[in-house]
Amino acid sequence: MEILIHINLALSCMMLGIILIIQFVHYPSFHHIEKSSFTSFSRFHARAITPIVATIMLSELFVASLLTLFFYDYFTLINLLLIGLAFLSTFCLSVPIHNKLQNGYDQNLVSKLITTNSPRTILWAIKTGVAFWITITF
Numbered sequence: 001m002e003i004l005i006h007i008n009l010a011l012s013c014m015m016l017g018i019i020l021i022i023q024f025v026h027y028p029s030f031h032h033i034e035k036s037s038f039t040s041f042s043r044f045h046a047r048a049i050t051p052i053v054a055t056i057m058l059s060e061l062f063v064a065s066l067l068t069l070f071f072y073d074y075f076t077l078i079n080l081l082l083i084g085l086a087f088l089s090t091f092c093l094s095v096p097i098h099n100k101l102q103n104g105y106d107q108n109l110v111s112k113l114i115t116t117n118s119p120r121t122i123l124w125a126i127k128t129g130v131a132f133w134i135t136i137t138f
Contacts, residue, residue, distance in 0.1 A: 001066075001070050001071075002138070004063055004066050004067050004070070004071075005067065005071070005134055005135050005138050006135065007059075007063050008060070008063045008064060008067055008079065008131050008134065008135075009128075009131040009132060009134070009135045011056055011059055011060045011063060011131075012060065012124065012127050012128040012130075012131040012132075013128055013131075014056055015053075015056055015057065015060060015086075015124050015127075015128075016124045016125060016127075016128045018052075018053065018056070019117075019120055019121050019124045020121065022117065023114070023117050023118070023120075023121045027110070027113055027114045027117060028114060030101075030105075030110045030113070031107065031110055033105065035104070035105045038101075038104055038105035039102060039103065039104050039105075042098070042101045042102045043102050045098075046098055046102065057083070057086070057087065057090070060083050061083050061084075061087065064076070064079050064080040064083050065080060067079060067080070067134070068080045071134075071138060075130055075133055075134050075137070076134060078130050079127060079130045079131060079134060082123050082124075082126060082127040082130065083127060085119075085123050086120055086123045086124060086127070089116075089119045089120045089123065090120060093116040093117075093119070093120075094113065094116060094117060094120065097109055097112055097113045097116065098113070101113070
């Protein structure tokens, strides 16, 4: 079961890498897409990134749950809670904005998407730190 600890860290690192690129490169680039192409682009983005991110996020949730079950302590519980908060942030903040953006470009919505993505970025950064701590202390 020790392999779960390493898988947890690997998944956290993957999501941190993805979310950092999304936060600082991808979402800001939304402001530079031609307005006439934005609806098509937004739909493509949702179709292309959802399977990638959803697979990693669900895997993270599964592994974090198993870690908490088999290696229960303060840090495995925090690890699980952080992924739970990332899910809440994703589905309560990001997904509704993405859904609206599929109807066309809105400068305020893109700016709001960038702003409301910050909590996810922070959560995955902290979760990666916690996952690293779990890895070196178990």
